[in-house]
Amino acid sequence: MDRRRFLALGGAAALASCGGGGDPAPAPSPAPAPPPPAPSVDWALLSRQLQGSLLLPGQADFARISPAANARYDGLTPLAIAHCAGAADVAAALGFARDRKLAFAARSGGHSYLGASSSGGLLIDVGALDGVQLAGEIATVGAGAKLADVYDALITAGRCIPSGSCVSVGIAGITLGGGIGVLDRAYGLGCDALVGAQVVTADGRQLDCSAALNPDLFWALRGGGGGQLALATSLSFQTHAIAPLTQFGASFTLDELPAVLGAWQVWPQTLPDQVWSQLALSAQGAHLWGIAIGNAAFVQPYWGTLLARIGRAPPDAALQARSYRDVMLGGCATLSLAQCHLPSQNGAGALGRVAMAASSDYFDAPLDAAGIAALSQAVKQRRDAGRPGSVLLNLMGGAIGRVAADASAFAHRGALFSAQYLAEYAAGTAAATLDEAAAWAHGMRTTMQAWSSGGAYVNYLDGLLDKPAEAYYGSNLARLRQIKQSYDPAGLFKALPSLA
Numbered sequence: 001m002d003r004r005r006f007l008a009l010g011g012a013a014a015l016a017s018c019g020g021g022g023d024p025a026p027a028p029s030p031a032p033a034p035p036p037p038a039p040s041v042d043w044a045l046l047s048r049q050l051q052g053s054l055l056l057p058g059q060a061d062f063a064r065i066s067p068a069a070n071a072r073y074d075g076l077t078p079l080a081i082a083h084c085a086g087a088a089d090v091a092a093a094l095g096f097a098r099d100r101k102l103a104f105a106a107r108s109g110g111h112s113y114l115g116a117s118s119s120g121g122l123l124i125d126v127g128a129l130d131g132v133q134l135a136g137e138i139a140t141v142g143a144g145a146k147l148a149d150v151y152d153a154l155i156t157a158g159r160c161i162p163s164g165s166c167v168s169v170g171i172a173g174i175t176l177g178g179g180i181g182v183l184d185r186a187y188g189l190g191c192d193a194l195v196g197a198q199v200v201t202a203d204g205r206q207l208d209c210s211a212a213l214n215p216d217l218f219w220a221l222r223g224g225g226g227g228q229l230a231l232a233t234s235l236s237f238q239t240h241a242i243a244p245l246t247q248f249g250a251s252f253t254l255d256e257l258p259a260v261l262g263a264w265q266v267w268p269q270t271l272p273d274q275v276w277s278q279l280a281l282s283a284q285g286a287h288l289w290g291i292a293i294g295n296a297a298f299v300q301p302y303w304g305t306l307l308a309r310i311g312r313a314p315p316d317a318a319l320q321a322r323s324y325r326d327v328m329l330g331g332c333a334t335l336s337l338a339q340c341h342l343p344s345q346n347g348a349g350a351l352g353r354v355a356m357a358a359s360s361d362y363f364d365a366p367l368d369a370a371g372i373a374a375l376s377q378a379v380k381q382r383r384d385a386g387r388p389g390s391v392l393l394n395l396m397g398g399a400i401g402r403v404a405a406d407a408s409a410f411a412h413r414g415a416l417f418s419a420q421y422l423a424e425y426a427a428g429t430a431a432a433t434l435d436e437a438a439a440w441a442h443g444m445r446t447t448m449q450a451w452s453s454g455g456a457y458v459n460y461l462d463g464l465l466d467k468p469a470e471a472y473y474g475s476n477l478a479r480l481r482q483i484k485q486s487y488d489p490a491g492l493f494k495a496l497p498s499l500a
Contacts, residue, residue: 040100041079041080041100041102043056043080045096046080046082046092046093046096049089049092049096050082050083050084050085050089050092050093051085051086051088051089052082052083052084052085052086052089052128053083054080054081054082054083055080055081055083056079056080057077057079061083061347062081064343064344064347065081065083065125065127065344066078066081066123066344067110067344067353068107068110068111068112068115068117068118068344069109069110069111069168069169069342069344069353070110070111070112070113070115070353070354070355070356071353071354071355071356071426071427071428071429072113072115072355072356072357072431072434073115073118074427074428076115076118076119076120077120078105078118078119078120078121078122078123079102079120079121079122080122080123081122081123081125082096082122082123082124082125083125083127083128084124084125084126084128084129084144085128085129086129086233087129087198087200087206087233087234088206090106090124090126090200090231090233091200091204091206093122093124094124094200094202094204094231095204096122097121097122097124098202098204098492102121102122103119103120103121103122104119104121104122104123104124105117105118105119105121105122105123105124105227105495106124106125106126106226106227106231106495107123107124107125107126107127107170108126108127108143108144108170108171108172108173108226108232109146109168109169109170109171109172109173109174109345110170110342110344110345111166111168111169111170111173111356112173112461113356113357113358113460113461113462114461114462114463114496116226116227116461116495116496117173117227117495124231125144126142126143126144126172126231126233127144127170127345128144129142129143129144129145129233129234130142130144130145130146130149131145132145132149132150132153132154134153134154134157134159134239137159137238137239137240138195138236138237138238138239139153139154139159139161139236139237139239140196140234140235140236140237141171141234141235141236141237142233142234143170143171143172143231143232143233143234143235144170144172145170145171146167146168146169146170146171146341146345147163147164147165147166147167147168147169147170147171147174147328148167148168148329148332148337148340148341149171149337150163150171151167151324151325151328151329152325152329152337152340154239155242155324155325155328155329158241158242159239159240159241159242160183160239160240160241160242160324160328161187161190161193161237161238161239161240162179162181162182162183162184162186162187162188162189162190162192162193162240163175163179163181163183163190164179164180164181164190165181165182165328165330167328167329167330167332167340167341167351168340168341168342168345168349168351171235172226172232172235173226173459174190174459175190175191175194175235176191176221176222176223176224176225176226176228176232177191177223177224177225177226177457177458177459178190178191178223178410178457178458178459179191179192179193179459180394180418180457180459182276182290182291182327182328183240183276183291183293184276184396184398184399184400185273185274185275185276185395185396185397185398185399185400186273186274186276186293186398186399187240187399188399188400188402188403189223189400189410190237191221191222191223191408191409191410192222192399192400192403192408193237193238193239194221194222194235194236194237195210195211195236195237195238196208196209196210196213196218196235196236197209197210197218197221197232197234197235197236198232198233198234198235199217199221199230199231199232199233200230200231200233201229201230201487201488202230202487202488202489202490202492202493206233207230209221210236216483216486217229217230217483217487219407219408219409219479219483220409220479220480220483220484221409222408222409222410223408223409223410223411223458223476224409224458224473224480224483225409225458225459225472225495225496225498226495226496227493227495227496228480228484228493228495228496228498228499229483229484229487229488229493230487230488230493231493242324243293243294244293244294244295244321245291245292245293245294245321245322245323245324245327246291246292246294246295246296246298246299246319246320246321246322247289247290247291247292247319247320247321247322247327248289248290248292248299248303248318248319248320249287249288249289249290249318250287250288250289250307250312250315250318251285251286251287251288252285252286252287252288252310252312253285253286254281254285254286254376254379254380254383256286256310257281257286257372257375257376257379258369258372258373258376259309259310259311260279260286260288260310261279261286261367261372261375261393262366262369262372263306263309263310264277264279264288264306264310264393265363265366265367265416265417266366267302267306267395268395268397268398268416270302270305271302271395272302273397273398273399274292274293274294274298275290275291275292275293275299275302276290276291276292276394276395276398277289277290277291277394277395278290278392278393278394278395279392279393280390280391280392280393281375281379281390281391281392281393282379282383282389282390282391283379283382283383283388283389290395291322291327295321296319296321299319300319303318303319335350336348339351353427354424354425354426354427355424355425355426355427355428355429355434356422356423356424356425357422357423357434357437357438357440357441358420358421358422358423358441358460358461358462359420359421359438359441359442359444359445359456359460359462359464359465360418360419360420360421360445360456360457360460360462361418361419361421361444361445361448361452361453361455361456362396362412362415362417362418362419362452362453362455362456362457363415363416363417363418363419363448363451363452363453364414364415364416364453365416365451366416367451368451370450371448371450371451374447374448374450374451375391375447375448378391378444378447378448379391382440387423387436387437387440388423388424388425388437389421389422389423389437389440389441390420390421390422390423391419391420391421391422391444392419392420392422393417393418393419394417394418394419394420395416395417396412396415396416396417396418397415397416400413400415401413401414401415405474405475405476406475406476406479409473409476409479409480410476411455411473411474411475411476412453412455412457412474414453415453415455418457419444419448419452420457420460421440421441421442421444421445422441423437423438423440423441425437438462438463438464439464441462442462442464442465445462454470454471455471455472455474456468456471456472457472458472458473458496458498461496468497468498469481469498469499472498473498477499480499481499484499
């Protein structure tokens with residue numbers, strides 16, 4: 001498995017695509033010439049409306065800030081970047097684009113698989129809205145904060161929230177799309193921890209959203225996807241106290257996958273919520289690992305039982321005590337907080353970028369022998385073709401499943417495990433190669449459709465889905481469309497095509 005798929009936790013595979021981890025950035029592809037600003041656009045007017053700054057091609061920091069995390073979209077260069085200093089700037093930039101019918105995109109982290117956080121028009125950059133404040137158990141986080149910022153601040157205070165493992169991901173995007181992470185069986189999804197949000201609507205209003213204030217929009221924000229109904233400027237979370245963590249893991253060959261997957265997928269029948277696990281498949285084999293909230297004595301009986309079912313004796317040093325900081329910040333343990341960002345996010349950022357394509361599935365029941373064989377054969381075929389491609393299976397259930405499917409926009413509460421089909425290449429890889437990777441990732445859904453629920457994760461956007469709205473939102477789609485019509489009747493927000 002590509003080492004970008006591993007956290008710096010003794011070989012533990014990363015939860016989701018990141019394109020970071022502290023490696024030097026790949027050599028960038030030649031930058032395309034930026035398109036000239038449209039002569040009818042009075043950028044000086046917008047500049048005067050901002051407390052932050054407006055960046056145009058050729059100005060300082062434009063070239064650094066412009067690229068998204070996903071290098072697949074490096075050819076999409078904005079006409080201007082509104083580097084927002086607060087919610088009023090977001091409203092001003094949005095209104096400017098709306099009134100002039102300018103294409104725009106909002107960016108928190110920039111990891112969109114379909115380039116939804118890039119634009120050939122106005123880029124509304126909320127990266128400077130990155131403050132993290134803790135009042136009791138409630139954390140209020142600026143929409144531009146990256147997971148590194150959030151984890152560093154909260155862990156220092158002895159608190160945590162459930163979210164992802166890619167530290168350069170923006171808190172807004174991952175949370176509004178659901179927020180799968182290594183603590184979600186115990187604490188729920190990232191969107192389940194959300195107790196409030198401040199947003200800018202299509203008509204420029206700045207609204208507070210919670211269970212009591214604008215509850216319909218708050219419902220939609222919890223799993224409906226970023227940039228669909230409003231632009232978030234601040235998010236508030238219920239936090240949890242940090243506790244001792246134990247990491248476990250073992251590696252297997254792809255020929256051992258039937259025994260490994262057969263045992264792993266029924267493990268949750270006796271597994272406490274405090275244990276989460278991932279099975280990561282790649283050309284290098286199958287890596288089974290996970291995190292338990294508790295000490296080694298707590299997790300050892302469960303881990304030993306799983307390995308016995310597989311037919312493997314517990315490996316030496318299979319259980320390791322880990323701190324929350326080590327687990328959640330991963331390869332950034334040796335970097336400063338400033339370095340634990342992409343260069344586009346922080347001038348001192350030391351994380352590298354890759355070009356990515358992905359798709360996803362949910363599985364509500366264990367795979368039978370034919371399903372396991374189909375998955376194994378597909379991974380082996382990708383390996384034999386000499387092309388990168390990974391399948392990341394994440395256990396769900398626990399606290400995720402105790403939330404009703406209609407309690408938030410995230411509808412996939414009954415899933416036993418999720419799948420991410422992922423291919424990564426170096427920045428500058430030819431578009432045709434990346435298109436092939438996207439076709440492979442989507443093709444994995446076809447391969448596994450006899451066993452999957454048909455659902456898909458909105459944070460792993462797949463541009464080849466025939467009916468994306470149905471796949472992302474399932475039984476919640478009708479209500480989401482009603483809320484979209486109420487708050488964005490003209491369809492201003494087009495970051496995702498899934499509510500069309």
